Amino acid sequence: MRRGRKPGSPNSNTPGDASRREELLRTAARLFVDKGFEATTTRDIADAVGMRSGSPFYHFRSKQDLLKAAMAEGLETGYRSLLAAIEGIDDPALRLRVLIRTHLGNLLEGECEAPLLLFESRSLDAAARAEIAAITDRYQKPWQETLDALAAAGQLNSAQPPVRLLLFGMLNWTPQWYRADGGQSLDQLTDCVMALLLGARG
Amino acid sequence: MRRGRKPGSPNSNTPGDASRREELLRTAARLFVDKGFEATTTRDIADAVGMRSGSPFYHFRSKQDLLKAAMAEGLETGYRSLLAAIEGIDDPALRLRVLIRTHLGNLLEGECEAPLLLFESRSLDAAARAEIAAITDRYQKPWQETLDALAAAGQLNSAQPPVRLLLFGMLNWTPQWYRADGGQSLDQLTDCVMALLLGARG
DNA sequence: CCTACCGATCGGTAGG
DNA sequence: CCTACCGATCGGTAGG
Numbered sequence: 001m002r003r004g005r006k007p008g009s010p011n012s013n014t015p016g017d018a019s020r021r022e023e024l025l026r027t028a029a030r031l032f033v034d035k036g037f038e039a040t041t042t043r044d045i046a047d048a049v050g051m052r053s054g055s056p057f058y059h060f061r062s063k064q065d066l067l068k069a070a071m072a073e074g075l076e077t078g079y080r081s082l083l084a085a086i087e088g089i090d091d092p093a094l095r096l097r098v099l100i101r102t103h104l105g106n107l108l109e110g111e112c113e114a115p116l117l118l119f120e121s122r123s124l125d126a127a128a129r130a131e132i133a134a135i136t137d138r139y140q141k142p143w144q145e146t147l148d149a150l151a152a153a154g155q156l157n158s159a160q161p162p163v164r165l166l167l168f169g170m171l172n173w174t175p176q177w178y179r180a181d182g183g184q185s186l187d188q189l190t191d192c193v194m195a196l197l198l199g200a201r202g
Numbered sequence: 203m204r205r206g207r208k209p210g211s212p213n214s215n216t217p218g219d220a221s222r223r224e225e226l227l228r229t230a231a232r233l234f235v236d237k238g239f240e241a242t243t244t245r246d247i248a249d250a251v252g253m254r255s256g257s258p259f260y261h262f263r264s265k266q267d268l269l270k271a272a273m274a275e276g277l278e279t280g281y282r283s284l285l286a287a288i289e290g291i292d293d294p295a296l297r298l299r300v301l302i303r304t305h306l307g308n309l310l311e312g313e314c315e316a317p318l319l320l321f322e323s324r325s326l327d328a329a330a331r332a333e334i335a336a337i338t339d340r341y342q343k344p345w346q347e348t349l350d351a352l353a354a355a356g357q358l359n360s361a362q363p364p365v366r367l368l369l370f371g372m373l374n375w376t377p378q379w380y381r382a383d384g385g386q387s388l389d390q391l392t393d394c395v396m397a398l399l400l401g402a403r404g
Numbered sequence: 405c406c407t408a409c410c411g412a413t414c415g416g417t418a419g420g
Numbered sequence: 421c422c423t424a425c426c427g428a429t430c431g432g433t434a435g436g
Contacts, residue, residue: 020405036324038240042431055405057432118378119321122238157401162386162394165379166372173371176320184364192364199359199401222421244415257421259416407436414429420422 021059022073023049029070033113037067037120067120068128074114075135078106082142092149093198099143101190103171108178108186115139115172140164155198167197223261224275225251231272235315239269239322269322270330276316277337280308284344294351295400301345303392305373310380310388317341317374342366357400369399 027048031040042063043053060066085102089095106112118136121129144164151159170193178189229250233242244265245255262268287304291297308314320338323331346366353361372395380391 017405034324036238036240038238039325041429043429052406053430054407054409054432058405063431122236123241157397158394160394162391163398165375166395166398169375169378170368170372173367173375176371177367189364192360192362193368195359196365196368197398219421243413245413254422255414256416256423256425260421265415405436408434410431410433412430415427417426418424 017059020049024051024056024059024066025070025073028066029074029114029117030110032067032070032120033116037117037123042066064124064128067117068124068132071114071117071120071132072135074112074117075132075139078103078112078114079135079139081106081112082139086142086146092146092153093155093194095146096150096197097190097194099146100171100193101186104174104186104189107171107175108180113175116175118172140168143167150198167193170196219261222251226253226258226261226268227272227275230268231276231316231319232312234269234272234322235318239319239325244268266326266330269319270326270334273316273319273322273334274337276314276319277334277341280305280314280316281337281341283308283314284341288344288348294348294355295357295396297348298352298399299392299396301348302373302395303388306376306388306391309373309377310382315377318377320374342370345369352400369395372398 024045028040028045031044031048035044042056045066046053046056056066060069082099082102085098086095089098103115107115118132121132124132144159144161147156147159147164147167150156156163174189178184226247230242230247233246233250237246244258247268248255248258258268262271284301284304287300288297291300305317309317320334323334326334346361346363349358349361349366349369352358358365376391380386
């Protein structure tokens with residue numbers, strides 16, 4: 001029924017196992033976002049990738065470790081997508097637009113929902129939470145730089161950190177209400193956010 | 203050791219029991235916000251109010267029922283605090299300011315964190331979720347009216363529903379990062395939000 | 405990675 | 421509201 005697999009090395013980077021590990025991470029991330037960390041069972045995750053209930057623990061020490069890894073790698077992926085999207089764009093207003101649009105795409109088109117897992121930070125111990133906080137800071141760096149540039153150009157009233165955090169919250173709450181079939185495209189939603197930040201624009 | 207109490211009527215509004223019920227609701231709300239619904243045990247709640255493990259079920263049919271009631275009554279309370287705060291205020295910009303400040307006070311000074319429980323809606327069944335959605339709509343009505351008035355007065359570019367929802371998300375994410383000891387008062391934070399919405403202002 | 409399994413915990417209930 | 425309790429589930433492990 002099930003294809004057999006010889007035991008490999010635990011937690012290693014064996015090429016063959018790496019893909020299984022990634023599969024676990026992606027699947028866990030999705031389930032954690034949908035049902036929440038606590039409500040998601042390690043058995044749910046195992047089922048979803050076609051493993052037996054004990055097998056995720058071959059790849060990860062604990063359920064919490066799975067969460068930490070899913071957050072870390074997800075934020076990493078999201079960060080790279082941001083950098084790729086803004087590469088070569090000099091105009092700060094356009095940069096901000098692309099950051100927002102990319103972030104919303106990641107969140108709302110299910111490409112990389114990792115930022116939503118930040119809600120689950122409370123389930124991490126202090127050490128893991130610190131690791132994730134550092135990665136989150138990096139994720140926000142391009143945002144702060146762009147806001148600073150906009151303020152310097154006089155297109156934004158203030159680029160104090162609260163502005164960035166308010167913006168981040170505004171975007172991360174959208175999955176609570178945005179529906180793809182609601183007649184508003186992500187581009188239009190991006191327009192709306194931009195108008196809010198930079199003032200009138202049509 | 204423990205004071206004895208005669209059995210009363212279940213789920214009724216007996217004056218004596220009402221306060222215990224309210225105590226359960228307030229305590230449950232706080233724990234649900236802090237640890238999350240799934241991570242909070244009915245035993246945690248019972249302990250926190252000095253009951254035995256089975257006793258919460260004398261007041262509520264199920265744990266989910268406790269969540270629903272905590273959300274419903276909490277949003278009710280928050281709604282009333284909003285109405286009281288804006289009563290007699292005619293200037294729409296000032297009204298918005300008071301709405302924001304009151305909402306932030308409720309969230310960040312622990313007076314009424316119920317809006318944060320909206321995250322936990324996924325733990326409700328469809329019927330309960332619909333109930334809560336209706337109460338949430340009512341909670342947002344004063345906001346929409348105020349935004350409409352601002353748009354009519356030309357002080358806001360657009361009062362389309364997404365603006366309200368973006369604002370709501372911006373505020374509801376603040377508990378993720380705001381610290382009372384961070385050198386920024388709630389009044390200053392309110393200024394920051396207002397400036398973001400209405401444009402330059404110093 | 406599977407089999408087989410365990411200890412702990414959890415939501416909930418009967419009966420007073 | 422307490423006592424006493426149960427069935428189910430869950431994270432995790434030993435051993436191959």
